Amino acid sequence: MKSEGKSDYQLSSVNNALRLLKSFSKDEPEKKVTDLAASLGLSKSTVSRLLSTLARQGFVLKDADTRKYRLGLSILQLNSIMTSNLEIYQESMQTRQKLVTEVDEILNL
Known part of the structure; x- marks a missing residue:
């Protein structure tokens, strides 16, 4: 039986969708279909x-x-899930809550 490489398990449509999402940037936050098609090939x-x-x-x-x-x-929903599971986020929870209480302001990490 032939051993398949990791690349054999990729779905091109998912790969293309992720490439499309990653093509947005601070410099280019909005794009047209034509521009995306050209840049992604x-x-x-x-x-x-x-x-x-x-x-x-x-x-x-x-x-x-x-x-x-x-x-x-x-x-943003995915970012929120990922951020809340970071070690620094978990370890700083008590300190952040104390700071929010003391200054009566919202805190973002």
């Missing part, structure tokens, strides 16, 4: 389908006026 129809799927799940939003896409709130 994908067809416009593929990018449109990926964006449609990501939009349905809240990972991207489309501006109806400019027809540009930007990251959606689902990204």
Whole structure:
């Protein structure tokens, strides 16, 4: 039996969707389908389908006026889950709560 490498287990559609999400940046927070297709080396129809799927799940939003896409709130939900499980977040919990009580302000780590 032939041993399969790790790359054999990748789904190209998932890989492309993640590449698409990672293409957004502070310098380019909004992008058009055409721009995404060109930068990712994908067809416009593929990018449109990926964006449609990501939009349905809240990972991207489309501006109806400019027809540009930007990251959606689902990204923040994942970030919140990841951040709350960081060791520094867990270890600093008591100190952060004490500080919030003392200064009566919101604290973000």
